[in-house]
Structures are given as C-alpha cells and as structure tokens.
Amino acid sequence: MKSFIFGHTAxxxxxxxxxxxxxxxxxxxxxxxxxxxxxxxxxxGYGLLRAFSESFPFNLNLTLVPAFNxxxxxxxxxxxxxxxxxxxxxxxxxWSPEIATERYHPGTAPNSEPENQALVKxxxxxxxxxxxxxxxxxxxxxxxxxxxxxxxAIARETGYIIExxxxxxxxxxxGSYAGLERSMPTLTYEIERGLDQKSILDxxxxxxxxxxxxxxGRK
Numbered sequence: 001m002k003s004f005i006f007g008h009t010a011x012x013x014x015x016x017x018x019x020x021x022x023x024x025x026x027x028x029x030x031x032x033x034x035x036x037x038x039x040x041x042x043x044x045g046y047g048l049l050r051a052f053s054e055s056f057p058f059n060l061n062l063t064l065v066p067a068f069n070x071x072x073x074x075x076x077x078x079x080x081x082x083x084x085x086x087x088x089x090x091x092x093x094x095w096s097p098e099i100a101t102e103r104y105h106p107g108t109a110p111n112s113e114p115e116n117q118a119l120v121k122x123x124x125x126x127x128x129x130x131x132x133x134x135x136x137x138x139x140x141x142x143x144x145x146x147x148x149x150x151x152x153a154i155a156r157e158t159g160y161i162i163e164x165x166x167x168x169x170x171x172x173x174x175g176s177y178a179g180l181e182r183s184m185p186t187l188t189y190e191i192e193r194g195l196d197q198k199s200i201l202d203x204x205x206x207x208x209x210x211x212x213x214x215x216x217g218r219k
Contacts, residue, residue, distance in 0.1 A: 001053055006063075007118020009071040010081040015118065017065045020052050025061040026218045027126055030208075031119075032065065032134040034087050034174070036072020036079070040191040040200055041134030047205035059216045063126070069115060078103055084113050087170070090177040091120070094169075106172050123178060129218040131178055131186040132208065136195070142166050142188040144179025150211045151187055157207035160190075 006017035032045025045066030052064065067073045071081035079085050084107040089095075091110035099105055107113055111120055130147055139160045141151040151162045166188070170176065179186030191204055 001056075006065050006068075006122065008114055009069070010084075010114055011071050013070050015065060015068060015070055015115065017063055018049060018052075020056045020062045020064065021058060021060040023061055025059045026130070026215055027128040028060050028062045028130045028132070028212070028215050029122070029126070029128040030062065030064045030132045030134070031068045031174075033067040033069050033073045034133055035085070035135060036069045036075060036077050038078070038136040038193070039073075039076075040136035040193065040195055041189070042067050042073055043197050043200045044134045044189075044191060044204050044208070047201045048208060051205055051209055058212045060212060062212075063122075063128070068119070079105060080113055080115060082107075082113065086113060086115055087174060088172040089113050089116050090172045090174060092172050092176045093181060094176060095172040110172060119174075123182070123184065128184055130215050131174070131184055133174055133186060133188045135188055135190050136193045137190040139192045140166070140188075140190040142175065142190065143185070144175035144188070145183065145185030147179075147185035147187045149214045149217075150185075153211035153214050154187075154189070154207045157210060158203060166190075 002019045004017055006015040033042040069080055069086055085104045088104050088106040095110040141160050141162045143151050175186045178184040
C-alpha cells in the first residue's frame with residue numbers, strides 16, 4: 001500500500017488516498033463519501049482500506065479514496081465547504097446551473113470545486129477501467145457503462161437490484177461524466193441508508209472484495 005494526497009478540499013484539507021496492487025494491473029478507482037452525510041459509504045470505504053491492507057490478492061492497480069468530500073464528512077453535510085453538491089458539479093454535457101434546492105447546488109460553473117478538479121485531473125491521467133462510487137440511499141446498484149458483471153457479483157452477495165438509471169435527473173454526476181461520456185464504467189453503490197456499521201463491514205465490504213475478481217478481467 002502507498003498513501004498519497006489525492007487533492008485538497010475547499011477548506012484546503014488534504015484528501016488522503018491509497019494505492020494497492022501493481023502498476024501493470026487493471027486500473028480501478030473507488031470513491032467513498034462523495035456526499036458527506038452518507039456515512040454508510042464512508043464506513044464501507046474505510047472497511048475496504050482495512051481489508052485491502054490485510055490482503056490484496058488481485059491483479060489490479062487500485063486507488064481508494066475513502067472520504068472524497070472530507071469537508072462534508074466532517075460537517076455531516078451532503079455538500080462541500082462551499083455548499084456545492086460534488087455529484088452535480090462535474091463538467092458533463094448535461095451540467096445545469098439550475099438550483100432545484102440548496103441540497104443539490106451545482107456550483108457557479110461546471111468543475112468549479114477543487115475536489116472535482118482533482119478528480120478530473122486523476123481521471124484524465126489514470127484513465128481507470130472501472131469506478132466504484134459508494135453512496136447510501138435505497139438499496140441499489142446503479143450502473144453507467146459496462147460494469148454489470150461487477151454489479152452482479154455484488155448483487156449475489158447482497159440481494160440488491162441493478163438499475164441503469166437512478167430514477168431522476170442527475171446533471172453533473174460522476175456516472176454521466178465518467179461512465180457514459182468517457183467510457184470509464186461507473187457503478188454507484190447505494191447502500192441502504194441507516195444500515196449499521198457492523199452490517200456494512202460484514203456484508204458489503206466482503207461483497208465488494210469479491211467483485212474485485214471480476215475487475216481483474218478488464219483490459
């Protein structure tokens with residue numbers, strides 16, 4: 001394992017990231033805590049950090065960011081320190097300045113936020129073959145791009161449904177930016193909101209661990 005600084009938050013906090021595997025392995029990115037009030041995804045991210053630190057038997061070049069929106073996680077707020085929803089701020093073709101509610105504030109311009117600037121820079125440089133984004137809502141595996149095989153591996157362990165749409169418009173989201181517009185298949189893992197930490201560590205972390213075997217086959 002190698003640790004590095006993925007980028008900085010709007011309040012200038014460093015965003016820790018961890019790299020596992022080997023340079024020649026399939027490139028995978030896992031993000032937790034894109035929404036700071038979805039603590040279930042953060043718990044899963046840190047659970048994966050522990051699991052991968054103990055054993056990483058995969059031919060992958062995997063980057064893990066357990067708490068991407070670190071300001072939001074610390075404040076228990078969906079948004080970053082400038083009140084922007086990072087999953088509505090990416091420079092997608094459908095980005096919109098329209099503010100449905102403050103909870104979904106897209107920012108003043110696409111990619112205006114330092115967290116997303118770091119993410120876009122990483123995606124441009126690393127070009128991961130698969131992205132897993134850990135959220136919480138109603139139990140669902142939302143696929144954007146060709147990542148059904150990973151979703152099915154997780155679904156076998158969790159019973160979660162697989163959907164190609166989240167069910168409502170999400171302009172400026174990661175699934176559109178990476179999964180649909182840049183051929184970087186993106187799975188948004190919506191862990192059951194309010195699920196206890198033990199269940200996340202006992203069920204969802206092992207499910208993700210098993211799904212990594214599928215990702216090894218990506219070229």
